Amino acid sequence: MRPFSLFRLSLQSLAIAGLLTTATPTWADSLLVGTRYTTLTLIKDTLAALPACLKYCFLGIEVRLEISLTKVKIWLVPRVEHHLAALHVMASDRFPKEPYIEWAATVGVVQKLLLDQLGQVLFIAISGSPLVESSGGQTRYGRYGDHQSTNFKEVEIIGHPVAVLPALVDKDGAFKKDSYTDGPTGGGSYGYGGGSGSGSGGSGVSVTKVNLETKNFITQWGDWAKSCIHNPNACAVGPLLPLTLISLYFQIKDLIGQIYAIANAIVKFQKLAQDLRELTEKLSIDLALGGGIKIDRLLCPNEVKYFYPYYLSGPDALFWRSGWPITDVTKTLTMLNPLSSDRVGVGLELWGHLYPRHGFLNNEHPGHVAPVIAARGADLVADASVKLRPKLTSVYAQGDWQSLSPHPTKYCESHIATLPTPIDAEGGYAYNLWPKFSCPLSDVGKVVAFIPFRFCFKIGD
Numbered sequence: 001m002r003p004f005s006l007f008r009l010s011l012q013s014l015a016i017a018g019l020l021t022t023a024t025p026t027w028a029d030s031l032l033v034g035t036r037y038t039t040l041t042l043i044k045d046t047l048a049a050l051p052a053c054l055k056y057c058f059l060g061i062e063v064r065l066e067i068s069l070t071k072v073k074i075w076l077v078p079r080v081e082h083h084l085a086a087l088h089v090m091a092s093d094r095f096p097k098e099p100y101i102e103w104a105a106t107v108g109v110v111q112k113l114l115l116d117q118l119g120q121v122l123f124i125a126i127s128g129s130p131l132v133e134s135s136g137g138q139t140r141y142g143r144y145g146d147h148q149s150t151n152f153k154e155v156e157i158i159g160h161p162v163a164v165l166p167a168l169v170d171k172d173g174a175f176k177k178d179s180y181t182d183g184p185t186g187g188g189s190y191g192y193g194g195g196s197g198s199g200s201g202g203s204g205v206s207v208t209k210v211n212l213e214t215k216n217f218i219t220q221w222g223d224w225a226k227s228c229i230h231n232p233n234a235c236a237v238g239p240l241l242p243l244t245l246i247s248l249y250f251q252i253k254d255l256i257g258q259i260y261a262i263a264n265a266i267v268k269f270q271k272l273a274q275d276l277r278e279l280t281e282k283l284s285i286d287l288a289l290g291g292g293i294k295i296d297r298l299l300c301p302n303e304v305k306y307f308y309p310y311y312l313s314g315p316d317a318l319f320w321r322s323g324w325p326i327t328d329v330t331k332t333l334t335m336l337n338p339l340s341s342d343r344v345g346v347g348l349e350l351w352g353h354l355y356p357r358h359g360f361l362n363n364e365h366p367g368h369v370a371p372v373i374a375a376r377g378a379d380l381v382a383d384a385s386v387k388l389r390p391k392l393t394s395v396y397a398q399g400d401w402q403s404l405s406p407h408p409t410k411y412c413e414s415h416i417a418t419l420p421t422p423i424d425a426e427g428g429y430a431y432n433l434w435p436k437f438s439c440p441l442s443d444v445g446k447v448v449a450f451i452p453f454r455f456c457f458k459i460g461d
Contacts, residue, residue, distance in 0.1 A: 034099060034405045034406020034407060034422070034424040034425075034426070034428060034429070035099060035404065035405040035406060035407060035408055035430075036099050036101055036405070036428070037099060037100060037101065037404065037405065037430075038101050038102060039100075039102055039161065039250070039255065040255075040258065042088065042100065042161070042404065043161060043162060043255065043258065043259055043262065044262060045404055045408040046085045046160070046162050046402070046404070046432055047162060047259070047262045047263050047266060048266075048408070048410050049085075049402050049409065049410045049411060049412060049432075049434075050263060050266045050267055050459055050460065051266065051410070051459045051460030052410060052411040052412060053083055053085075053400060053402060053411065053412040053434050054082050054083055054084070054267070054459050055081075055082055055083050055436075055456065056080065056081075056082040056272070056456065056457045056459060057080060057081050057082065057454060057455065057456040057457070058078060058079075058080055058276065058279060058280075058453065058454065058455045058456070058457070059078075059079045059080060059081055059438070059452065059453075059454055060078075060079055060450055060451050060452040060453045060454070061076050061077065061078055061079070061280060061283060061284060061450070061451040061453070062076070062077045062078075062079050062440050062447050062449075062450050062451075063075075063076060063447070063448050063449035063450070063451065064076075064077050064294070064440075064442075064444055064445035064446060064447055064448065065445050065446050065448045066291060066444055066445035066446075067445070073291030073445070074291050075291040075292065075293070075294040075442065075444050075445055076280060076284045076292070076293050076294065077293075077294050077295070077440045077441055077442045077444065078276060078279075078280050078293075078295060078440070078441050079438070079439070079440045079441070079450070080276075080300070080438070080439065080441060081300075081436060081437065081438040081439075082299065082300065082436070082437055083399060083400055083412070083434040083435065083436050083437070084162070084163060084165065084166070084299070084300075084302070084434060084435070084437060085160045085162040085163065085402070085432045085433070085434050086159070086160055086163045086302060086304045086394075086396035086399070086433060086434070086435050087157050087158070087159065087160055087304070087310060087378070087381070087394070087396050087397060087432070087433040088100075088157070088158050088159075088160045088404075088430065088431075088432055088433075089155065089156070089157050089374045089377060089378060089430065089431045089432070089433060090103070090155065090156045090157075090158075090374075090428070090429070090430045090431075091153045091154070091155050091369075091370040091373045091374045091377075091428075091429045091430070091431075092108075092153060092154050092156075092427055092428045092429070093152070093153060093154070093426075093427030093428075094112075094154060094427070095108040095109070095111040095112040095115065095154060095314060096108025096109045096111070096112055097426055097427055097428055098156065098428055098430075099404070099405035099406075099424075099426075099428035099429070099430045100430065102249060102250070103156075103158070106245060106249050107156070107241070107245065107246070107309065107312070110214055110217075110218070110241070110245065110314075111154075111312060111313075111314030111315070112314075113214075113218055114217075114218050114221055114222075114314050114315065114317070115314060115317060117218050117219075117221065117222040117225075118222070118225055118317050120222070121222050121225050121226045121229070150360055150361070150362055151360070151361050151362075151363060151364070151366060151369040152359045152360050152361075153359055153361075153369060153370060153373040153427070153429075154313045154314065154320070154359060155311070155313045155320075155359070155373050155374060155376065155377035156309065156311065156312050156313065156377070157309075157310040157311040157312075157377050157378065157381055157391075157397070158307055158308060158309055158310060159304045159305040159306045159307055159308040159310065160304065160306070160432060160433075161252055161255055161259065161306045161307065162259060162263075163302055163304035163306060163396075164252055164255075164256060164259060164304075164306055165259060165260070165263055165299060166297065166298075166299035166300060166301050166302060167301070168256055168259065168260045169260070169264075169269050169297070169298050169299055170297070170298075171273065171295050171296050171297055171298065171441075172270060172273050173264075173268075173269030173270035173271070173272060173273040173274075173298060174269070174270065175257075175260050175264075205244045205247055205248045207248065209244065210242070210244050210245050210248050213242040213244055213245070214242060214245060217239055217240075217241065217242050220239040221238055221239045221315065224238045224239060225238065225317070225318060228318055229318065232318040232319055232322065232326055232388070233326065233329070233388065235388065236388075237387075237388055237389070237390050238315055238316075238318075238390060239315070240315065240390055241309055241312060241314075241315055243308075246307050246308065246309065250306075250307035252306045252307070266459070266460050267459055267460070269298060272298060272457060272459075273295070273298055275457065276295070276298070276441075276457075277293065277295060279455060280293050280295075281293065283451065283453055291444075294441075294442040294444050295441045295442060296441060296442040296443070296444070297441055297442070298441065299437075300437035300438065300439035301439070302396070302437065304396060305392075308392065309392075310381050310391060310392045310394055310397070311377055311380055311381050311390075311391040311392070312390070313359060313377070315390045316389050316390055316391070319357075319358065319388070319389050320358050320359045321358065321359060321360075322358060323356055323358060323360065324356045327356040327357060327358045328355050328356035328357055328358075330385075331355040331356065334355055335353070335355055335356070340353070342354035342355050344371060344372045344375050344416070344417055345368075345417055346417050346418060351363055351365075351368040351369075351371065351372050351417060352368070352369070352372035353372075354372075354375060354376055354379050355376075357376040357377075357379060357380050358376070359373060361373060365421070365423070366423050366424065366427065367420075367421030367422055367423050367424075367429075368417075368421055370421075370429035371416040371417050371419070371421065371429075371431075374416060374429065374431050375416055378397045378398070378433060379397070381393065381394050381397035382394065382395070382397035382398050395435070396433065396435045397433060397435075398433075398435060399433050399434045399435030399436060400412035400413060400414055400433070400434040400435075400436075401413050401414075401415070401416040401419060401431050401432070401433060401434070402419075402431060402432040402434060403419045403420060403430075403431055404430040404431060404432060405424070405428055405429055405430040406422045406423075406424040406428070406429065407420055407422060412432075412434050416431065419431070
């Protein structure tokens with residue numbers, strides 16, 4: 001009943017109660033322990049979906065004019081579109097229970113320590129005594145209808161390492177070196193490009209320094225939270241997670257050879273380059289070419305920051321654990337609208353709404369809760385109007401969805417709710433976002449005309 005949605009939202013008092021409440025759930029569905037993956041498994045399972053998710057299409061030919069002091073050249077440049085995994089989204093019951101093993105052991109642990117600090121600060125400020133368990137908790141009863149059920153999940157969104165792929169493939173489909181650190185993908189723009197990534201300081205960052213910065217971050221965040229508990233909307237953005245923690249343990253340089261090799265075995269970039277050039281030549285045979293056909297790349301560049309935390313619900317705990325009106329008061333009209341478009345579910349079945357964008361959801365099925373919570377996180381990252389919450393706005397937060405955990409899929413869906421929804425016994429879910437990219441395969445000269453002709457290539461065997 002959407003007109004009464006405000007009454008079923010988790011208000012701040014209910015969110016606090018959720019922190020205190022845990023119960024042993026009973027499900028009609030059978031439980032499974034979903035995929036727990038390493039960085040390399042993340043890459044392999046993501047690239048396994050290339051045949052279905054890349055959707056590489058030739059859109060036509062741009063006629064480009066290049067003028068110099070001595071000559072004029074006419075270039076024919078193919079324009080293409082394709083999808084590519086750009087962001088990785090995780091939803092988990094608590095930290096460090098994320099399905100991504102290395103991430104849980106590092107960033108997940110830090111967020112757990114931060115939330116323990118929140119438990120101390122929050123409940124001393126409210127009741128004079130500390131809270132031992134700082135996770136969101138859950139309340140659930142055995143049969144639907146016995147009682148309203150509230151589930152909670154943390155959410156994290158990071159830059160996907162597979163997004164480096166366009167910087168690794170040259171115009172002929174061969175492996176291209178040394179373009180992943182400071183090239184058009186932006187991989188080196190925040191210091192994550194070099195080093196061994198072994199966790200022993202190979203990135204140029206010492207473990208001692210990271211530990212000190214992490215300790216200071218938790219202390220600073222606790223001080224900030226204490227002053228902001230009663231009115232987060234009046235506060236500035238809290239301290240950000242120290243990025244040296246990421247640069248120490250997550251290094252794109254260690255992965256580029258494997259990313260290219262795995263992707264090339266599936267896509268066969270050299271053949272794709274040859275087919276693309278032959279198609280362009282056939283379409284341009286009767287044209288006065290001048291400069292000829294110009295192809296400088298096969299995939300569209302992007303500015304994804306690999307492993308960068310675009311959004312973490314831990315440092316956003318005051319908003320992520322508060323309901324309306326603390327969280328998304330500006331979306332009040334949408335919440336009151338019975339015909340609003342922020343519904344998540346399959347067909348007429350409603351699993352939840354995007355707003356308010358916090359971690360609590362009144363739904364007893366964890367496999368339905370996770371997609372809603374993941375979609376809320378993605379919507380936050382896509383929303384440039386959000387100012388107070390610690391996140392990086394990105395155009396890559398909209399696209400097709402692929403499941404990684406509990407069960408990886410080799411296909412993508414335009415709506416996250418249409419992916420499989422098994423119940424994971426450990427509460428960890430993960431997805432990839434594959435946005436659409438469109439670009440000319442060269443930036444030479446200036447566009448003076450466009451010849452449309454759509455053709456989509458078959459990827460894989």
